[in-house]
Amino acid sequence: MTLHTLETLRFDNRYARLPEAFYAKVNPTPFSSAPFLISANRVAMELLDLDPREATRSEFAGVFGGSLLVPGMEPLAMLYSGHQFGVYVPQLGDGRAILLGEVLNERGERWDLHLKGAGMTPFSRDGDGRSVLRSAIREYLCCEAMHGLGIPTTRALCLVGSDEKVYREQVETGATIVRMAPSHVRFGSFEIFYYRKQHEHLQRLADHVIESYFPHLASTADKYLRFFAEVVERTAALIAQWQAVGWSHGVLNTDNMSILGLTLDYGPYGFMDDYDPGFICNHSDYNGRYAFNQQPYIGLWNLSCLAQTLLPLAPKEALKAVLDGYQPMIDRSYRDLMRTKLGLKEDRVEDEALLQELKSLMVGSRVDYTIFWRELGTFSSDPAAKHERLREHFLNPDRFGAWAVQYRERLQREQSRDKERRAEMDRINPKYVLRNYLAQAAIEKAQQKDYSEIDRLLNLLRDPYLDHAGMDSYAAAPPNWGKHLSVSCSS
Secondary structure: OOOEOHHHOOEOOOHHHOOHHHEEEOOOOOOOOOOEEEEEOHHHHHHOOEOHHHHHOHHHHHHHOOOOOOOOOOOEEEOOOEEEOOEEEOOOOOOOEEEEEEEEOOOOOEEEEEEEOOOOOOOOOOOOOOEEHHHHHHHHHHHHHHHHOOOOEOEEEEEEEEEEEEEOOOEEEEEEEEEEEOOOOEHHHHHHHHHOOOHHHHHHHHHHHHHHHOHHHOOOOOHHHHHHHHHHHHHHHHHHHHHHHOEEOOOOOHHHOEOOOOEOOOOOOEEOOEOOOOOOOOOOOOOOOOOHHHHHHHHHHHHHHHHHHOOOOOOHHHHHHHHHOHHHHHHHHHHHHHHHHOOOOOOOOOHHHHHHHHHHHHHHHOOEHHHHHHHHOOOOOOOOOOOHHHHOOOOOHHHHHHHHHHHHHHHHHOOOOHHHHHHHHHOOOOOOOOOHHHHHHHHHHHOOOOOHHHHHHHHHHOOOOOOOOOOHHHHOOOOHHHHOOOOOOOO
16 A cells, blocks of 8 residues: 555545536635644554654645645535424535545545534634634544544544634634545535525436435436435434444534434533433523434434435435334334444343333433443353442442342343353454543643644544453543533534
């Protein structure tokens, strides 16, 4: 494999070849002070065939801090609209992000380089086009944390800082993050052309997406319908994974939904600490529209918005039939994931009741979601076992004891072996997740120019299922202050 410098990256910018109705050509706005590299993700650099030594060059921070362009880049801001908190907003678009270009690696993989915090674009509305260090760190870390968990997501190439002052709730410093994905097309990319009645652009976008990312459908007669069916399937599988790991997006507007079924646009997200089905991670979400237990429904609602945009391209009844398949699909995916989290191999009718009783116990005792599932792997099927460590999680240990009897009997019915089961459970129940307080600790150090915690978390969260020597404190429940951090849309 040939390793590339910044100047020899292979760009093939397919989105830039679409009509200019799809975007606005605009260059990043340099910071008022020299940008500097905070962290480079060597794993992501490998995806671009980019020599890791490039991160040591001053030009690296210049390019990904918005002050330099390299050959092949064709910067543009993508146009889209979307439903935000259920209300249609006729025009959104990249207001603080710029698509620098599409890199083609030697394996034939394509990666958008999307520079977030790049300054104002024609779609910035009243915004300043900047990201603050706080929000950039949160997105940088969570992209890679989700990838480590095996959940489809945009990736993070690097984090670049500056001393430029940016105003949010308070004065902060600006930063940029480069996120990577095969595509940053969203549900809202289709919505804008549908509501503008620009059906020729709508079809052009659909053809571009199918040819680029669903090429196996390109020659089929019902390609638009089959494309929608695959988006439904990917979205259902994605949200099921969120629910299984206890993660909330926080702002699931249609403009934050990836056409490829990726986790996109990290803002006021949160991993649950204490198990709470009604968990609201975004304090700007006053009505709980995007609460944890609402995410499966919101996925359906957003998909129905996408289905509507495809009415000029596919029959209404056929689209509705595909949409009707979403709920059984997400239910099945979630059930399969939770069965695996329980260490069960066989799918049995009684498993639903077993899971629901456990979740009821967890809610009543405010059990730490991540810690409990990890420790459940230590469960002994020996009838004499007391399960002291597990019982400690519950206010009513006797009720847990009754559940444990049922669980043991269920394990025995499929002749489960403790050692083998624990190994399997440890591969799906992570020891480490990016809790808000861990991210906040990294942010507070970074605000004092100490960036060591960012790289420490990045390395830890790349493989959250392994035991990392000397890192047990990162798997602990948060302190009381860490359970009540305010995270809003500005995050």
